[in-house]
Every structure is written in C-alpha cells, then in structure tokens.
Amino acid sequence: MASNITARGNPGRKKIGKDGVLLFLLSTPFIACMIAFNYFPVYGWVYAFFDYKPGIPLAQTPFAGFAHFKAMFDAPDDLINALVNTLAMNFLNILLSPLAIVFAIMLNEVRSTKYKKFVQTFSTLPNFISWVLVFSLTFAFFSTEGLVNTLLAKLGSSHAVDPIGNERITWLFQAGITVWKTLGWSAIIYIAAIAGIDGELYGAAKVDGANRFRAIWHITVPGVLPTFLVLLLLSISNMLSSSFDQYFVFYNPLVAGKIEVLDYYVYRSGIKVGDYPFATAVGMFKTLVSVILLFSVNFVSKKIRGQSMI
Amino acid sequence: MNPIRLGSRTFDLVNYVLLTLFVLLCIYPFYYVFIYSISDPAKVVQGIFLLPAGFELGTYKSILTLPYIKTAFLVSTARTVVGTLLTVVCCSFFSYLLTKDRMLFRKLVYRLLVVTLYINAGLIPWYITMKMLHLDDNFLLYVLPTAVSGFNVILIKTYIEQLPAALEESAMIDGAGYLTLFWQVIFPLCKPIVATVAIFASVGQWNTWMDNYFLVHSPHLKTLQLTLYEFLSSANTFTGMDAASITRNAQNIVLTPESIKMSTTMIVTFPILLVYPFMQRYFVKGIMLGAIKG
Numbered sequence: 035m036a037s038n039i040t041a042r043g044n045p046g047r048k049k050i051g052k053d054g055v056l057l058f059l060l061s062t063p064f065i066a067c068m069i070a071f072n073y074f075p076v077y078g079w080v081y082a083f084f085d086y087k088p089g090i091p092l093a094q095t096p097f098a099g100f101a102h103f104k105a106m107f108d109a110p111d112d113l114i115n116a117l118v119n120t121l122a123m124n125f126l127n128i129l130l131s132p133l134a135i136v137f138a139i140m141l142n143e144v145r146s147t148k149y150k151k152f153v154q155t156f157s158t159l160p161n162f163i164s165w166v167l168v169f170s171l172t173f174a175f176f177s178t179e180g181l182v183n184t185l186l187a188k189l190g191s192s193h194a195v196d197p198i199g200n201e202r203i204t205w206l207f208q209a210g211i212t213v214w215k216t217l218g219w220s221a222i223i224y225i226a227a228i229a230g231i232d233g234e235l236y237g238a239a240k241v242d243g244a245n246r247f248r249a250i251w252h253i254t255v256p257g258v259l260p261t262f263l264v265l266l267l268l269s270i271s272n273m274l275s276s277s278f279d280q281y282f283v284f285y286n287p288l289v290a291g292k293i294e295v296l297d298y299y300v301y302r303s304g305i306k307v308g309d310y311p312f313a314t315a316v317g318m319f320k321t322l323v324s325v326i327l328l329f330s331v332n333f334v335s336k337k338i339r340g341q342s343m344i
Numbered sequence: 345m346n347p348i349r350l351g352s353r354t355f356d357l358v359n360y361v362l363l364t365l366f367v368l369l370c371i372y373p374f375y376y377v378f379i380y381s382i383s384d385p386a387k388v389v390q391g392i393f394l395l396p397a398g399f400e401l402g403t404y405k406s407i408l409t410l411p412y413i414k415t416a417f418l419v420s421t422a423r424t425v426v427g428t429l430l431t432v433v434c435c436s437f438f439s440y441l442l443t444k445d446r447m448l449f450r451k452l453v454y455r456l457l458v459v460t461l462y463i464n465a466g467l468i469p470w471y472i473t474m475k476m477l478h479l480d481d482n483f484l485l486y487v488l489p490t491a492v493s494g495f496n497v498i499l500i501k502t503y504i505e506q507l508p509a510a511l512e513e514s515a516m517i518d519g520a521g522y523l524t525l526f527w528q529v530i531f532p533l534c535k536p537i538v539a540t541v542a543i544f545a546s547v548g549q550w551n552t553w554m555d556n557y558f559l560v561h562s563p564h565l566k567t568l569q570l571t572l573y574e575f576l577s578s579a580n581t582f583t584g585m586d587a588a589s590i591t592r593n594a595q596n597i598v599l600t601p602e603s604i605k606m607s608t609t610m611i612v613t614f615p616i617l618l619v620y621p622f623m624q625r626y627f628v629k630g631i632m633l634g635a636i637k638g
Contacts, residue, residue: 057441058448060522064438065453067492070477072460078469137366140359149360155624156367159374162616162623164551166573170609171373173576174380179602181376184391214369222627245348246355275464279554283573297467304468305558317466 082314102315113316116299119205119292123281124273126209128266135258137217138224139250154225157218165279168215172198172284199288208284208293212277223265224258231257260339267335271328274320296320374613381610385603403599403607412563413571417611420550420568423486424615427549432542434491436534439501440526460494471558480559486549486567496541503537504530540626543619550615572608575601 082102084095106113137157144150160168175181176197183194197207231253239249269276278297285293294302300320304313336342380388384398407413441447442454465473479485507530515529531538553569560566 051446054444054446054448057444057446057450057522058453061438061441061447061453064434064441064492065456067434067488068457068460068494070473071489071492072463072494073456074477075465075469075473076463078465078472081469081472140363143355143359144363153363153367156370158624158627159620160370162547162551162620163613164553164569166553166569166576167609167612170572170576170605170612171377174377174606174609175373179389181391181393185393188391217366218370246352282554300467305471310468310472313468314466317468321464321466 079314079318081311082318084311086311088308088310098311102311103319105312106315106319112294112299113319115291116294116296120274120295120297122205123208123295124269124276126205127212127276128269128273130209130213131220131266131269132262133213134217134220135224135255135262138221138228138258139254141221141225142228142254143246143250154218154222158222159218160215161219163215165277165283168211168280169283172211198284199286201289201292204289204292208280211284212280220265223261227258227261228254263335263339267331271324271331273327274324377606377609377613381603381606383603385600388603389600403603404611406599407604407607407611412566413568413608413611415564416566416568416571419483419565422483423552423567424546424549427487427490428542428546430487430491431493431496431545432538435493435496435541436500436531436538437526438492439497440504440530441522442497442501443504457494457497461498474555474559481562481565482560483565485555485559486552489555490545490549493545496545500534500537500541503534507533543623543626546619547616547623568608568612572605572612575605575608 080092083098083100084092085098085101086092086095141150141153144153173180176195177183178194178196186194197203200207235253236249239253244252274296278295281293281295281298282301285298296316297320300313300317303309303316307313332342376392379392379394379396381403382399382401383392383396384400385403387397390397442450442457444450447453474480474485474489479488511533512525512529515525520528551569553567553573556565556567556570557573
C-alpha cells in the first residue's frame with residue numbers, strides 16, 4: 035500500500051528513478067517480514083501499562099499506568115530470586131569461559147594433524163544438538179535408574195546421586211553441562227586466533243632459549259587475549275537472556291528455586307498464570323537492565339581497548 | 345634426557361590423555377544411548393556399559409509405526425526443508441536488492457535491518473503478536489519469522505559487494521531483469537556463503553521446539569523435538585501417559601519407557617549426525633553467525 039503511494043507520489047525523483055522504485059517494490063515482502071517479526075512485537079510493550087486480558091481488545095481495557103511495575107517491586111521475592119539465579123549461573127559460565135582457551139592451546143600443541151582433527155570433530159558435536167537432546171542424554175546418565183546410579187549400585191554403594199533433582203548443586207551442574215556442550219565449539223574461535231599469530235615470534239622465542247611453556251605463556255596467551263576480551267564483554271552484555279532453553283528443559287519442582295531464571299519467571303507469570311501485563315513489565319525490566327549492562331560494558335571496552343562494541 | 349625435554353614429553357603425554365578423555369566424554373553419551381536403544385529392553389535394565397545387552401530393533405520398529413511419531417518426523421523435516429529454503433532465498437535476494445544504490449529508501453531499510461540485531465521485544469509481546477498475526481496453530485509460525493534474518497542478510501550482502509561488478513554488468517547489457525540477474529549470475533556465485541547460512545539455518549530449524557511448545561497445540565503440527573521432550577517430562581512427573589499407551593500399541597514386543605526414550609533420542613539425533621560431516625568446513629564462518637546470535 036504505502037509503497038504504491040510513494041511510487042506514484044514521487045514520479046519525478048530523478049536520482050532514484052523508476053528503477054529505484056522497482057527495487058523498493060521488489061523488497062517490500064522482506065521489509066514487511068522484518069517489521070512484522072522484529073518491530074511489531076515491540077509495540078506489545080504497551081500491554082504493560084494496561085489491565086489487559088486475552089480476548090478483550092486493548093481499547094476496552096482500563097489503563098493501569100505503572101501499577102504492574104509497582105506490583106513487581108512490591109512483592110520482589112520471586113523477581114530477586116530469578117535475578118540471583120540468572121546472575122549466578124551466568125557468572126559461573128563466564129568464570130569457566132577461559133577453559134576454551136586452555137582447550138585451544140592444548141589442541142594447538144598436538145603435533146599429529148589427524149589426531150587434532152579427530153578431537154575437533156567430536157568435541158564440537160554437542161554444540162549442534164538441541165537442549166532437549168542434552169536433557170535426554172543427561173537423564174540417561176543421571177536419573178535414578180540411569181547409568182551412573184546403576185554403576186554405583188554395582189560397585190556396592192548404597193548412596194544414589196541425583197544431580198537433576200538436587201537444588202544444592204543445580205548451579206554447578208548446569209555450568210558443567212554448559213561446558214560439555216560448548217567447550218569444543220568456543221575453542222574454534224581461539225584456534226583461529228592462534229593460527230593468526232605470527233609464526234616468527236615462536237622462532238624468535240626458541241632462539242632466545244624459551245621452552246614450550248614459556249612460548250605458550252608469553253606468545254600464545256597474549257595472542258588470544260583480545261579475542262577473549264571481546265567475547266567476555268559480549269557475554270556480560272548478554273547475560274540476562276542466555277540459554278532459556280537449557281533452564282527450561284532442566285526445570286523441575288525439586289530444583290525450581292535455583293533454576294528459575296528471569297526468562298522463566300516471565301514465562302511462568304505470563305503464559306502459565308496468564309498475567310500478560312505483569313509478565314511484560316518483568317520482561318521490560320529485564321531489557322532495561324540488559325541495555326544498562328550493554329552500555330556499561332561498551333564504556334569499559336572503550337576505556338580498555340579504545341574501541342566501541344556497538 | 346635433559347629436564348626441559350622431559351617436561352615437554354610429560355606435557356605431551358598429559359595433553360593427549362586429557363584431550364582423549366574429553367573426546368570420550370563427548371562421544372560416550374551418544375554411544376551409550378545408541379547401544380541402549382538397540383538392546384533387548386527386558387535385558388537392558390540390568391545395566392549396560394560398553395556393549396548392548398542382546399539385540400532388538402523392535403523398539404525402533406514399533407516407534408516408527410506410531411502415527412504421531414511419523415507425523416512429528418514429517419513436521420520436523422518439513423520445517424527444516426521449507427524453513428531453510430525460505431531463509432536462503434529471502435535473505436540472499438533481499439541482500440542483493442540492498443546492494444543496489446539506486447534503491448528507493450535503501451539507507452533507511454538497511455538501518456532498520458541493522459537495528460533488528462539489537463532489539464528483542466521479549467517473550468510475552470512476541471507471544472501476543474504471533475497470536476494477533478494468526479500464526480498460532482499454523483505451520484507458517486515455524487518458517488516465516490526466520491525468513492528474513494538481519495544477520496544473514498548483512499553477511500550475504502557483504503559477500504555480494506566484494507564480487508566483481510563486471511560480471512553483472514555484462515549480463516545487464518543483454519537486458520536481463522533483476523530476478524534473472526540474481527538467479528543466474530549472483531546466486532550461483534554466492535554458493536560458499538549461502539551454504540554456510542543454509543547449514544546453520546537447517547540445524548537451527550531441526551533443533552527449535554519452543555515456538556511449537558508455546559503456540560502450536562495441534563497434534564498434526566507437533567515437532568519431533570517437542571514429542572521427545574514430552575516423553576521425557578511425562579516420565580519425569582510419573583504420569584506415564586505416553587509410555588503406557590505405547591506398550592498397549594505394540595503387541596508382541598516388550599517396551600519400557602526407558603527404551604522408548606533412548607530410541608526416540610537416537611531418531612532425533614540421527615539427522616544431525618548425517619549432516620555433521622558436511623558442516624565442518626563451514627565452522628569458522630559459522631562461528632561469526634553463532635557469536636552474534638548467541
């Protein structure tokens with residue numbers, strides 16, 4: 035519609051011409067798609083300011099102002115708990131992220147190309163399976179009738195382990211699973227970074243009498259550090275919305291208190307309970323914190339690296 | 345042997361051992377589920393470790409004849425094929441159009457596209473919008489939202505821009521239109537980048553199930569991933585509905601909820617294993633996709 039009007043409305047635009055209009059017309063389906071699925075949902079934020087109930091048009095629902103935001107902070111226990119869980123699990127992931135560097139360096143020290151390829155092939159595989167499958171594999175191992183408990187029983191242990199249902203180790207267990215799934219994949223970027231290091235540096239170090247460990251410490255590690263820093267900053271700015279799938283599939287009543295992340299809290303209060311406005315308000319709060327995180331990380335990045343991320 | 349060389353040798357040894365252990369840790373879960381799935385369900389409850397207990401493909405046979413597994417397999421395959429094709433065609437044609445300076449509002453459109461990388465309305469607004477667009481209980485929900493992906497468009501656009509312009513110009517003199525130019529000249533040249541996009545899009549499509557969980561309740565549109573998730577979570581809460589009905593369906597083969605889960609897991613994993621060898625050369629490019637999307 036709009037495009038037709040523009041096409042007819044500006045017939046005399048010489049620089050763009052008929053050709054330019056045609057190009058624009060050809061792209062309208064894609065522009066429509068882009069707006070419908072990226073911009074249109076943002077309009078949904080208005081629901082946070084109304085007492086919206088599904089089925090009743092927005093025009094007939096009373097305006098609520100900031101009541102839903104107030105409600106969120108009036109009874110903040112669930113919100114704080116979800117925030118703590120989100121931050122704790124992401125903090126653990128960030129703490130463990132240098133493991134990918136260690137893995138890349140170890141792989142780089144392997145001399146046999148075939149073996150290197152073998153390790154890389156199989157260590158990246160877990161990255162490509164869905165969290166449902168990860169859950170299924172974990173269940174096969176750690177459920178009460180799973181492999182680990184069967185083995186423990188065979189070895190004569192009367193004590194059964196249940197990491198899926200033990201809330202005291204939930205955070206660590208989830209971090210461990212994340213390492214299993216992502217380590218090989220995250221290492222690829224560091225392997226690429228190591229490959230980009232000037233080979234002459236190693237030669238010079240050898241001449242100067244540096245052994246392998248010194249070469250790793252003084253050449254390889256500083257070589258991958260800039261990459262690490264960028265990824266670190268990205269993961270900090272992303273930390274409130276990471277891996278909803280993961281925490282969703284591993285959610286169960288026994289560990290609910292430790293695994294409920296902000297996204298899950300939004301899902302629970304919105305889709306399960308049906309309180310759309312409140313859940314939208316929580317979602318907006320999450321976005322706000324994310325934006326603050328992004329800008330502070332960007333500020334730090336400017337200070338340290340002298341360049342902006344966005 | 346001098347101490348430095350000894351240290352180096354020890355390092356190599358420890359290095360190989362640790363790497364091998366990690367690889368085993370990555371492979372073994374798949375192997376375990378595989379041998380469990382081909383074991384005799386009656387014998388396997390004793391516990392297996394390295395070798396299957398007995399040999400029985402009955403679980404696979406009976407699962408694959410279940411109508412809703414068949415449907416789920418078809419739905420998952422359809423969303424993967426259609427979704428990937430749509431992403432590839434839409435993103436590459438859109439990025440081709442965006443490389444043309446003459447295009448009306450080009451700058452504005454491109455800016456809008458870049459901004460999509462940073463905005464995310466959140467779960468509830470997305471949920472309500474999809475319902476408003478009548479995409480709930482609709483196959484299009486699986487394939488339309490991913491058709492135009494900002495990152496893919498930017499990636500392909502950058503690739504097209506570094507192609508020599510002369511190729512297109514010579515075809516243009518022959519009087520070919522944009523569609524012909526794109527399809528016959530540009531698209532074939534974009535193969536490497538399009539392959540990367542296609543392979544990551546297809547894995548993404550195969551693995552996605554949350555849209556299904558939230559918005560599609562029709563059993564005819566249920567994906568394989570969600571079916572597996574429901575198997576797992578129903579056993580989790582001990583309702584055992586699905587498991588019980590299956591045992592009744594299959595007459596002469598003993599089925600346990602465990603063996604059903606294991607076989608279904610293998611069926612869901614198999615297509616990934618199938619494309620995996622072809623994927624590896626696209627990893628480094630894909631990393632960039634992953635770094636931004638993740």
